[in-house]
Amino acid sequence: MTSVTTLRGILIALATPFSQDGAVDEARLRSHVSDLVDAGVHGIIPCGSTGEFINLTKDERKLVTEIVIDEVAGRIPVVPHTGALHAAEVIELSQHAKDKGAAAIMVIPPYFEPNTWAEVLAHFQRISDSVDLPIMYYHIPETTGLDLTIDQFRELAAIPNVTYMKESSGNLSFLVELLEDPEIDIKVFNGWDEVTLATYAIGAVGSVWGAANYFPALAVALYETAVVKNDIAAAREIWSTIWKLEQPVLSGGYVQNVKAALAAAGKPVGDPRPPALPATPGTVETLTAALAAAGLKG
Incomplete structure (x- = not known):
């Protein structure tokens, strides 16, 4: 494997900004990425679930990856999500990410079709053989229907690049x-917001966090306090603030609620793409109040 920086800390599952006509908004994307880097996040994951990868074309995913890597300019790792329904597309997006300077790739397992474990394992072996980059396996049974056992993870971890x-x-x-x-x-x-602090206490090395798009500095502070300083008592105080900011987003419609929170924080990135609808007025009102109480309202 090529030499890479070890991933740790807060990796932002990046929201994808769209203009009023629905196109990828490069100016807003660059501005948002720059703000996240300035806030001290440890890495960025473009084109993940919060980035609406299912509603981006292959060329748009490449474009977003290129813009993010260019804007980051080597300051922190960029880990594009390259999972897709077609194996050939996964490899193409993964090779593109490597060619543009990605530090690693994140890959969701095949979804929709109930693939056998042998097929899933062969899929990741094929990716590893084709693209010499560290691979982050995206374990999200709620959407893939694939809830791996410990024995299966032993097999998966034996693939050299799955780290x-x-x-x-x-x-x-x-x-x-x-x-x-x-x-x-x-x-x-960790990738499940509600248990973030608990996962730090038992050994997670960081979080891939979508909601942290709108509170990146607080997310970094939580990680640094809980993991680096090992001060769980102080981390609980930070977590209490974050929890109040998270609750409106977790009520449903995660992507649109994250985008609404960014707008309320004075950093609008546009609406989600259809079929998703914008956050409800009630959620916007609750988010705005929560951000104001935390001193984050734009």
Whole structure:
């Protein structure tokens, strides 16, 4: 494997800005990425779930990746999500990410069709063989229907480039078992917002976090306090503030609510693409109040 920076900390699952006509808004994208870097985040993941990858064309995903890598300019790692329904497209997007300077790639397993475990394992082996970059396995059973066992993770972690995991099941018992297994050499990032602080306490190396688009500095402070300083008591105080900011987003419509929160914070990135609808007026009002109470309203 090529030499890369070890991933850790807060990796922002980047919201994709759109203009009024629905196109990728390069100016807003660059501005938002610059703000996140200035806030101290440890990495950026473009074209993930919060980035609406399912509603982006392949060329748009490449464009967003290129813009983000260019704007970051080597200051922090960029880890594009390259998962797709077609295996050839995954490899094409992954190779494109490598060619443009990505530090790693995140890949959701095949979804919609109920693939066998042998097929999933062969899929990741094929990606690893084709693109020499660290791979972050995106474990999100809620949307893929694929809830891996510890034995399956042992097999997955044996693939040379599969070195990271975004754990989005929210199952803390499973996470403890995974982190304590001596045969699984994989670094775990939390991807389920509600259990963020708890995952830090049991060994997660960071978070892939969509809601942190609108409170990046607080997210960094939580990580630095809980993981680097190991001060759980102080981290709980930060978490209490974050939890109040998170609750309106977690009420449903995660992507549109994150975008509404960014607008309320004075950093609008446009509406989500259809079929998603903008956040409801009630959610916007609640988000605005929460941001104002935290001193984050634009």
